[in-house]
Amino acid sequence: MATALYPGTFDPVTNGHLDILQRASRVFERVVVSASEASHKTCAFSLEERLSLLRTVAGQLPNVEVMPFKGLVVECARQVGAGIIVRGLRQTTDFDYEFAMATMNTRLAPDIETLFLVASSQYHYLSSSLVREIAALGGDISQFVPPEVEDAIISKLK
Numbered sequence: 001m002a003t004a005l006y007p008g009t010f011d012p013v014t015n016g017h018l019d020i021l022q023r024a025s026r027v028f029e030r031v032v033v034s035a036s037e038a039s040h041k042t043c044a045f046s047l048e049e050r051l052s053l054l055r056t057v058a059g060q061l062p063n064v065e066v067m068p069f070k071g072l073v074v075e076c077a078r079q080v081g082a083g084i085i086v087r088g089l090r091q092t093t094d095f096d097y098e099f100a101m102a103t104m105n106t107r108l109a110p111d112i113e114t115l116f117l118v119a120s121s122q123y124h125y126l127s128s129s130l131v132r133e134i135a136a137l138g139g140d141i142s143q144f145v146p147p148e149v150e151d152a153i154i155s156k157l158k
């Protein structure tokens, strides 16, 4: 199981996502972080913008690759040769949603496992939409996102 897939919407990537990504990159030989086209939600950033920010902030990790995906996450895992899907768990409220996704993904692809990493405690209440909301209301988001992402959010708001 040398390759893991870390899928998400990343609208935009935050320090909480990077926490999971960095830790996954220490466990697996290769981690593919894949931004969903996200037909299930309306995004603030385009897919290209989300990918570009991911490449900027995750580019220094030697065993991490960034790519887009559309369709089923298990198909994406197969395409990149990943036997593991990595997801972060922040709070108990994540559990039901993640449990449902992991269960359905196992039904679709029994050979692909979902592995959960517990988010570091400072990120338990972090989410992309909360960061965007804080920025929109003039709050300081520098502790939540890398500088390049902070700049992109502020530019988006202008």
Ligand code: COA
Binding pocket: 007, 008, 009, 010, 011, 014, 015, 016, 017, 020, 036, 040, 041, 071, 072, 073, 074, 088, 089, 090, 100, 101, 102, 104, 105, 119, 123, 126, 127, 128, 129, 130
């Ligand atoms: N740190 C900070 N925030 C985190 C986080 C972490 N470690 N983990 C999740 N989040 C936040 C995100 O910022 C996002 O916040 P927002 O809603 O405020 O913007 C929220 O949690 C959801 O995160 P995300 O990981 O992007 O999940 P998602 O529900 O948007 O998408 C997919 C998950 C893309 C993996 C899922 O929809 C999918 O697999 N889609 C493909 C279609 C498919 O296969 N469907 C069948 C699945 S059974």
